[in-house]
Amino acid sequence: MKSNWFKQAVGYQIYPKSFRDTNGDGIGDINGIIEKLPYLKDLGIDFIWINPIYKSPQFDGGYDISDYYALDEARFGTMADLQNLISRAHSLEMKIIMDLVVNHTSDQHPWFIESRKSKDNPYRDYYHWQPATPDHLPNNWVSFFGGSTWTIDEPTGEAYFHVFAKEQPDLNWHNPKVREEIYAMVRWWLEQGIDGFRLDAISHIEKAPWDFKIKSFKDNDPWEPFMNVAGIEAYMQEFKKIFDAYDALTVGEASGVSSKKAPDWTDDQGYIDMIFELEHSVKDDTGKADLKRFKEAIIRWQEDMLARGWNAPYLENHDQPRVIDVLGDGTDASAKALAVAYMLLRGTPFIYQGQEIGMTNFDYTDISQVDATDTIYLYHEKVAAGLSKAAALKAATVNSRDHSRTPMQWDATENAGFTDGQPWLAINPNYREKNIAVSQADPDSILNLYKFLIQLRHENQAISEGGIKFLCPDHPTVLAYERDEFLIVTNLSAEPTTVIFEVPLQEYTDVISQAELPTLTDLQLEGWAYRIYKKNKKTA
Structure with missing residues (x-):
């Protein structure tokens, strides 16, 4: 089991x-x-x-x-x-x-290197190959990285399939x-x-x-x-x-x-x-x-x-x-x-x-600060479409994967305690x-x-494995739910708000402050407020 x-x-x-x-x-x-x-x-x-x-x-x-x-x-x-x-x-x-x-694998994997050598190579069928010309690709599918999912390989006159970059050919699971x-x-x-x-x-x-x-x-x-x-x-x-x-x-x-x-x-x-x-x-x-x-x-x-x-x-x-x-x-x-x-x-x-x-997120000032391939592709596409370099950089990096890849910030010493050398990606100032x-x-x-x-979570099975019931699901900014005897309320906005529950709440204890609360029918929440309540034993 x-x-x-x-x-x-x-x-x-x-x-x-x-x-x-x-x-x-x-x-x-x-x-x-x-x-x-x-x-x-x-x-x-x-x-x-x-x-x-x-x-x-x-x-x-x-x-x-x-x-x-x-x-x-x-x-x-x-x-x-x-x-x-x-x-x-x-x-x-x-x-x-x-x-x-x-x-998929890399196009540098030995399987693919062998696969592209000839149509009758034993590894040819490890990947997806189809007859193709630049004007007649096997279909109109597009990759996650933009452009066709097919790349023509000149030596054999066929195209191979990739849902990501052309450097990442898809394996043939058949x-x-x-x-x-x-x-x-x-x-x-x-x-x-x-x-x-x-x-x-x-x-x-x-x-x-x-x-x-x-x-x-x-x-x-x-x-x-x-x-x-x-x-x-x-x-x-x-x-x-x-x-x-x-x-x-x-x-x-x-x-x-x-x-x-x-x-x-x-x-x-x-x-x-x-x-x-x-x-x-x-x-x-x-x-x-x-x-x-x-x-x-x-x-x-x-x-x-x-x-x-x-x-x-x-x-x-x-x-x-x-x-x-x-x-x-x-x-x-x-x-x-x-x-x-x-x-x-x-x-x-x-x-x-x-x-x-x-x-x-990182405040990018030049495309040289970017490592993510898809972001670089998008930047050059924007420039080719007529945007200025500054506008193209902003458009390409706003949702870039590199925002989350800047080095970990351990302390206030040089390079944030990440390295004694030159970091591979710029560190957030x-x-x-x-x-x-x-x-x-x-x-x-x-x-x-x-x-x-x-x-x-570790100490309460109600949170780790209990049920869940959402309250006021249509409220524009509040995410609130019950986890058995727990009630969690969060205001996901900087604006204060009031949340009114359908029925009067039982008496709860604030898990963080340990203060007991009176019976509630509504909560006044400041911006970005959160509440974690637990039912008192006498009312649970």
Whole structure:
């Protein structure tokens, strides 16, 4: 029987390049993670998700893997270092999960190098190849990075398929040899002692027939032919057998899996333990989020997965700008309200490095400060379309992934305590005021609120595994819900507001102040206010 320890757990995501550099090359490394394990233990997290550290040309931040069995030793460290990290984390009762990237490889992977040599190469069918000319591509599908999903390879006169960049060709999951190779690799990594995987882009591994025509290029329609396409269930069942055999923790990045379908993926008979939904990430071209749509997505996913299935709530990750500037107004108060709003939801919450101190977006002044490939592409597209360099830079970087990838701000020393060398990506100038050391010393910091919320989850089964009922769901700024005997109310706006509940509330104790409250029918909330109440025993 697979254990469900993860339901009481809190995860912490590390982007290794930006976490902590110990050898002075300006790039974070495995030993940097080891060095900061005591910090993570003190924070209270239960497991760490590490973004890719495999051998890679780093065209897409390590999500372009050129050897599934090798680490990028020059950047991150050796297998011995990784074994040391696993051992040290386990000794502190923390688990380690790594990214599993099997929708595609790097174009520098030996399989693809062989595949493109000739049409009759044994590895040709490891990827998707189709006859094509510049004027007659196999279909009109578009990639996530813009442009066609097909790139013509001149030597063989055919095109290969990629849902991301052309440097990331998609694997052909119809080929049983591909699946055998992938499953053997998965078992090998689990044998190394890691505790599970975050499954990158897993819902894209099956494709629609090539003659599927995209009818609309709005919203998610362009990506319909490779988002949770029928037939993927067989592959996921094969994965499940391996995951269950090792009691591996599994978190799926599964765009295209709706809140109605997610229980089938994540209940006791599902393929994986939990799922990241992407629907609450509702930014516009100004970099700001639509709070109404954010609330609607959160509520729908929580309600649709209440009877069965499991959520993985999050606010930030390596692909999103900083939430303090997207949903918040840049203030610590907004970061705190957002922390309370999501950390006490039903599911296993994830904290992204730096989120716990309110790290902010970067103010870009030149395209040379940008590393993210898609942002650079967009910048040049804007310039080619006639925008000035300044306007193109602003438009391209407003929602750039690099906002969340600036180095971790540990203290007020040079380079924020991240490195003794030249950091690979510019450090946010506000690091002298906003860093871990300052936050640890301030009892009223965002960091210490996160520690409190993590402890609250650990100590109360009602929060870790209890039910959830949303109150006043139509209120424009308030997210309020009951978790059995707990009541959580947050005002996700700088403007004061009043929330009126449908029925008089029982007598509650304020969990933070420990003050008992009178019977309430409404609450006056200042901007970015949050309340955590618990029913008194006599009324519970």
